[in-house]
Amino acid sequence: MRLKDSFIHPILIALCAEEGRQPPPSLQLLPTELKLLCLRNLQARDLAALGCVSRDLRHLATSDILWEALFVAEFGAPSPSDGLLRVTGGFKPAFAFRWAERARHRRQRRRVAHLPGMFQPGTGPHLVVPQHHFPAGAIGGDFDRLPHPFLGFSGTRGGSGGSALFGGAGFGSSGSRRPRWTGLS
Amino acid sequence: MCSVILRSSDGADHVVSQEAASLSKTVQSLLEELEAAKDGEESILIVPLPNVCDCTLRKVLQYCIQHTMSAQQVTEGPTPSDELKKREMEAWDRDYIMVSTDELYHLVMAAHYLNVPGLLELCCEGIANLIRGKSPEHVRQCFGLVKDFEAPEEESIRCTNLWALVDEKEQAKK
Numbered sequence: 029m030r031l032k033d034s035f036i037h038p039i040l041i042a043l044c045a046e047e048g049r050q051p052p053p054s055l056q057l058l059p060t061e062l063k064l065l066c067l068r069n070l071q072a073r074d075l076a077a078l079g080c081v082s083r084d085l086r087h088l089a090t091s092d093i094l095w096e097a098l099f100v101a102e103f104g105a106p107s108p109s110d111g112l113l114r115v116t117g118g119f120k121p122a123f124a125f126r127w128a129e130r131a132r133h134r135r136q137r138r139r140v141a142h143l144p145g146m147f148q149p150g151t152g153p154h155l156v157v158p159q160h161h162f163p164a165g166a167i168g169g170d171f172d173r174l175p176h177p178f179l180g181f182s183g184t185r186g187g188s189g190g191s192a193l194f195g196g197a198g199f200g201s202s203g204s205r206r207p208r209w210t211g212l213s
Numbered sequence: 214m215c216s217v218i219l220r221s222s223d224g225a226d227h228v229v230s231q232e233a234a235s236l237s238k239t240v241q242s243l244l245e246e247l248e249a250a251k252d253g254e255e256s257i258l259i260v261p262l263p264n265v266c267d268c269t270l271r272k273v274l275q276y277c278i279q280h281t282m283s284a285q286q287v288t289e290g291p292t293p294s295d296e297l298k299k300r301e302m303e304a305w306d307r308d309y310i311m312v313s314t315d316e317l318y319h320l321v322m323a324a325h326y327l328n329v330p331g332l333l334e335l336c337c338e339g340i341a342n343l344i345r346g347k348s349p350e351h352v353r354q355c356f357g358l359v360k361d362f363e364a365p366e367e368e369s370i371r372c373t374n375l376w377a378l379v380d381e382k383e384q385a386k387k
Contacts, residue, residue: 056358059325062322066341066344069338069340070345074341074345077348077352077374077377078352080367080370080371081352081353081358081360082353082359082360083362085358124373124376127376127377128376131376
């Protein structure tokens with residue numbers, strides 16, 4: 029059976045195409061609603077790959093009915109307020125957008141995990157920063173979002189004006205920051 | 214239990230129990246019509262199915278009989294092995310759907326025409342399994358499709374789907 033599928037069937041199709049005859053009954057001859065029913069069982073990645081096969085399949089594999097279900101399963105129901113669907117113009121682009129966003133987040137997290145101790149506050153003695161070094165209003169801002177101020181520090185060394193990133197108030201200028209860090213370690 | 218005869222497009226008769234035949238909604242409604250029309254005559258009902266060929270009908274009936282049997286076993290009384298039976302049935306389904314592509318095509322058409330929801334679902338899952346994990350090129354080969362995109366169109370399609378294709382490459386590396 030596998031031999032028939034993987035070997036004889038493609039040859040038969042190729043032969044029919046060469047002789048200009050109708051190919052043997054195969055899945056592309058199924059009515060649209062049955063095709064949709066089949067594609068409903070597929071995951072996003074397979075559906076996206078299927079969209080690259082032919083025009084006919086692309087039309088099917090980008091249908092919002094399929095992608096809406098996938099979107100809801102993967103990211104939950106979209107809120108009408110965020111306008112994601114309006115901006116991207118459909119469930120498939122919206123899915124792709126969210127997917128890329130999540131992949132980026134994961135990559136970032138992995139990068140942090142690859143440097144053990146470096147970016148995790150309080151894991152090494154050289155990274156213990158007294159609380160009063162942070163500006164009072166920093167909680168909930170970039171201090172919470174970024175893994176560690178060390179990131180920002182390396183950025184300021186390039187002189188790109190990154191000191192604004194942390195509000196600057198508790199840190200002073202970037203020039204005075206360096207000795208303070210080295211003193212801590 | 215009452216038996217009925219299902220006649221395929223090539224004229225072959227299949228005798229099955231009414232219960233098994235009733236898994237197909239189409240046959241069920243045809244039977245009801247015939248029953249109403251027969252006026253108490255004691256004869257076996259014959260249901261002509263001109264859209265289904267003999268070998269496909271045989272395969273469909275195999276499914277119907279197996280599923281009626283397992284349903285009967287379940288209704289006889291809940292046993293601790295219910296879960297086991299369910300798993301057995303799933304395994305049977307998996308084996309059942311291991312057919313070649315064109316057989317699957319005929320089967321899905323028959324399941325659609327005969328309106329057997331479970332079988333239709335099973336077939337669709339089978340077809341999805343054929344597509345799953347294949348690259349666009351591979352899918353084209355398997356189903357005899359031609360690439361009907363222009364070169365720039367193909368490039369733009371590839372770009373919009375890059376998120377899925379790139380991820381695949383990453384997974385392959387792992």
